[in-house]
Amino acid sequence: MSTAEPLLRVEDLHVEFHTEDGVVHAVDGIDYEVHRGATLGIVGESGSGKSVAALTTLGLTRNQGASISGRIFFEGRDLAALSDDELRSIRGKDIAMVFQDPLSSLHPFFKVGAQLIEAVRTHQDVSKAKARERAIELLSLVGIPDPSRRVDEFPHEYSGGMRQRAMIAMALANEPKLLIADEPTTALDVTVQAQILALLERLQQELGMAIVIITHDLGVVAELADDIAVMYAGRIVERTSAELLFSKPEHPYTWGLLKSLPRLEGSRDEALVPISGSPPSLINRPSGCHFHPRCPYSQPDHARIDPKLEPVADGPPHQVACLLESAVRRRLWAQLQAGRTPEEALASVTADGAKP
Secondary structure (H helix, E strand, O other): OOOOOOOEEEEEEEEEEEEOOEEEEEEEEEEEEEOOOOEEEEEOOOOOOHHHHHHHHOOOOHHHOEEEEEEEEEOOEEHHHOOHHHHHHHEOOOEEEEOOOHHHHOOOOOOHHHHHHHHHHHHOOOOHHHHHHHHHHHHHHOOOOOHHHHOOOOHHHOOHHHHHHHHHHHHOOOOOOEEEEEOOOOOOOHHHHHHHHHHHHHHHHHHOOEEEEEEOOHHHHHHHOOEEEEEEOOEEEEEEEHHHHHHOOOOHHHHHHHHOOOOOOOOOOOOOOOOOOOOOOOOOOOOOOOOHHHOOOOOHHHHOOOOOOEEOOOOOOEEEOOOOOHHHHHHHHHHHHOOOOHHHHHHHHHHOOOOO
């Protein structure tokens, strides 16, 4: 993790939505930072608050009745304190976003080129002809073949992968300093996923931009991210470098995500281990540790004590919100790596005299 001043710093961000059923605690006091030219991966199941946090960074939850508190610093300016007009001057220019569904994000009634031209001219004082040249250049940059012809086609004439590339081209129209990519590979086949990830990596190197990539797929962030924040029930439960998260994860939820992934070195008959239960309601959240109803290592007091995100003692920067002692967590992870089930791992560690 860099010691330089971060490009983006989010501090104690809370986002709530008031509904007829109650208050939805979509984002519950998260902190993270992104440095220039670096990539942060935000990982978690659907409903964990990943996308809401990103949309709030761009001010896109303001008109959805959200109650927002906390600070979002971008180049030293608090985005949360800016007016809508001030945010619009930043959104799409300095910070751009690739949304989840490229088919619904691209207007079906307008040609792709026309939408790219609008993205360019919104922030740059150039002629329509110059903007069209830029649109063709952008389509070429993201690897769309025959861009001078495809610029005049409608979104439905593009394949899923090409629509995603067009969305990336639109996001890059004004060479932003920060790109937020929300589930950029969802609904794409594995080959196209790999192409999109390689494209993002190449563009980052060429343009020097920072990236926040939001996904439920740890395999995606393994390819791109320098640092990873794991979210659960609106909170960050683990945050560290990508290398450390994959080699020495400390939170049982992170273990569950990792153990549910197929491994190349594993047997073809090896069963995947899903996380038991379902993500909690963000209206009626579990007491204490929000993960305790699904955690195989939960103890009675975990239902009443709320863990804080705290540094792991010794070693590189690594934070985790877990009530198990760090030494116990490491022994449990070693047992899981040896192929034991969570129940077997807990029994083995407990038999050795350790207290979870």
